[in-house]
Amino acid sequence: MARLVAERSDAIAPLAEVFREYGYEGASLALISKATGLGKGSLYHFFPNGKEEMVQAVLADIHQWFESSIYSPLRDGDDADEAINLMLDETLAYFKSGQRVCLVGSLAVGNTRDRFSKAIRGYFGNWIEALKAALIRQGRDPALAQSLSEDAVLSIQGAIVLSRAMDDPIRFQRAIDQLRSKLAA
Amino acid sequence: MARLVAERSDAIAPLAEVFREYGYEGASLALISKATGLGKGSLYHFFPNGKEEMVQAVLADIHQWFESSIYSPLRDGDDADEAINLMLDETLAYFKSGQRVCLVGSLAVGNTRDRFSKAIRGYFGNWIEALKAALIRQGRDPALAQSLSEDAVLSIQGAIVLSRAMDDPIRFQRAIDQLRSKLAA
């Protein structure tokens, strides 16, 4: 009856989309099964703890992506200004101009916050720290760098909410543009 | 068997809290029944269309509150600066320093967006328009007033997400303070 042998890692991307679109409660196993193409047997084989473990796996994957694509260049890139621009480019693409929800943000807003608090705090904390490092490398005052980077992460989250609410991708792009000039050396 | 005769309006406030805390999908009728103290009989008597109608009623109530407490003073108050400060005070209290989620924002982020799109767009659109009116009354350029008010509403939403994610009410208060100086005449 089994058709093809799948890998656990193949399930992560569709899982992320399902949780983004329907939220933790809204993503039923039926939806998850359809999105991943995996039956319950496979799903519970890969994720014995069910939905919670699936979300944790998705969060770990998200962390890895942000780490290599955004945090690492911000922290260690030789050109701080270039790393910041890269971050904004990647952010624009990643959230599809605000049409794609931030899973971590939506988990933080829901009653799922406590269950995934560690990953949620890590996500935002790492982003702020990494951006702060780049801003300091630009030669900025550490206190200013801190408040600027908090403000940037806050604006990105706000822009996702607002541009989705108004169904207007331009609003997200404008927010990114404003950050570009505000964070330029 | 019926104990006390309730009014539909008494149910709105607890309904709002339940939807805020558990989201649209997560708020089951069992939870709703417990939170409101109303059995299914009463709930479907007051809201024949079920959860959707409950949310619409809550959104209408929210609109009314914002209209009289925030939008109206911003649009028509004699002192624009005072109205803006009042808005920030009320916002701080309403969202309990970011510990209380914005229901409209969370609906906008979830897959419920399309179902309630009209109320969602109205909420943010009205807020931006009203704040813009006050900023223009301060003597500001209309284009600047527009971008400032969009930015303010965006920052409030972002601050809710971030301060909840980090479990840190101070972050929300700081965001409000920054808006206070940015929006001062």
Added chain:
DNA sequence: AGAGCATTGTACTGATTGGTACATATGATA
């Protein structure tokens, strides 16, 4: 007091929920 509408609790429905059990099938190794 009595009529009539508003409100309420309970019992019920059929569908769906997350999760388990297990027999079967696959693919690599030997």
Added chain:
DNA sequence: TATCATATGTACCAATCAGTACAATGCTCT
């Protein structure tokens, strides 16, 4: 080809889901 861990589909479970039906009660007005 025989072995064996890894996948997989299906049937099943108790619990819960949203929603309906309805008889019994409360309240108001006369």
